[in-house]
Amino acid sequence: MKHLICLLTVLLLAPAGASAQYDAVVSVTPAVEGSCIAVEIAMENGAALAGLQWFHNDGGQVFPKVVIVEGQAGSPPDLSQPGLILDQVTGVSMDWGQLTLSSPVTSSTGTAFAVFFFPPSVATTSLGDGGGPGIGLRETGTDNAPFYLSVDAAHWARFDPGFELGVQPMLAAMRGEVPSIAEVGVQVELPATIQLDLEMAPATALGLPSPNPFNPRVTLSYMLAAPSVVDLKVYDVRGRLVDTLVSGSRAAGPHAEVWDGVDQSGRPVASGVYFARFEAGPVVQTQRMVLVR
Structure with a gap:
């Protein structure tokens, strides 16, 4: 049947x-x-x-x-x-x-x-x-x-x-x-109505690192659609924690943090690939960064 x-x-x-x-x-x-x-x-x-x-x-x-x-x-x-x-x-x-x-x-x-x-x-x-x-x-x-x-x-x-x-x-x-x-990759072309909807609706998200590659510091910008508890941490390619940039409550709206290319003890880290991991409520995002000394 x-x-x-x-x-x-x-x-x-x-x-x-x-x-x-x-x-x-x-x-x-x-x-x-x-x-x-x-x-x-x-x-x-x-x-x-x-x-x-x-x-x-x-x-x-x-x-x-x-x-x-x-x-x-x-x-x-x-x-x-x-x-x-x-x-x-x-x-x-x-x-x-x-x-x-x-x-x-x-x-x-x-x-x-x-x-x-x-x-x-x-x-x-x-x-x-x-x-x-x-x-x-x-x-x-x-x-x-x-x-x-x-x-x-x-x-x-x-x-x-x-x-x-x-x-x-x-x-x-x-x-x-x-x-x-x-x-x-390249920018994906979506119907104009969809692009407008995405642009008009604020969303909780981590932006692209700037500049990238960087030396000696990089800015990590993010948007919060509502007040949230935020964790923003840097990890190396082996998944080891390098530095904690944010760990606490933040108001809704745009924010930016700067990582100076140092570990939690303030020591400069080596050139290489690092990952910024952003968590705010149900949103978890990761961005790849390259440090070139």
Whole structure:
């Protein structure tokens, strides 16, 4: 028996006796400009992202773009950050599609997101040829990599963690200097209405370090949408605490802290890569900094 489940703008289709690796697909339908689905990718222990595989529903449909951005584990992606953009992505009906990056990349946060944008005004009505855009889905009964759906690329809803989305990263061991997504990414173009909404709504966030690379000091700016308890700390590449810049309550609004390139004892630290970790309520962000003496 074929059954159809509609939840808000989410379409889930599954037939009886499906023999494919994924016996259902998930989509946002009817899609509008900015409708997308994002899956979290863990990139730890020195792994680099070399590409993606995904289970494609309809070979006649094209994802207008797939965006890869850095992010925070357990939180939806922020598409105001720079990312890798791959245009006009498609695959074979009810089979695995594959994207290979020209060069592997890593994430300075240890987490990345693959964001698939759906073609506007195209509905998903069935499985396979002519069925419309969608990505494979199956229920596992265990927790899976988080994935999120959005109608506008700005507001996200997390899908039930008991389901697995048919997107798999192609990981490779890092050899030599591998650039981060933030270093080689470009600004993601979003619909004007979404950009305006993001600009007008103050959000709690850590800004980019300035300057970066730096010597001998760097400014770390952040915004608080509401009064919050803030922790802003600097760590080295081995995860060891180097210095604490903020640990306490701060008022809503913009703030800035300066790190002078010293440890907690006031001793200058060596040249290298350091990470500023910002935590304010549910928001946790990390920015990569390079000290060049």
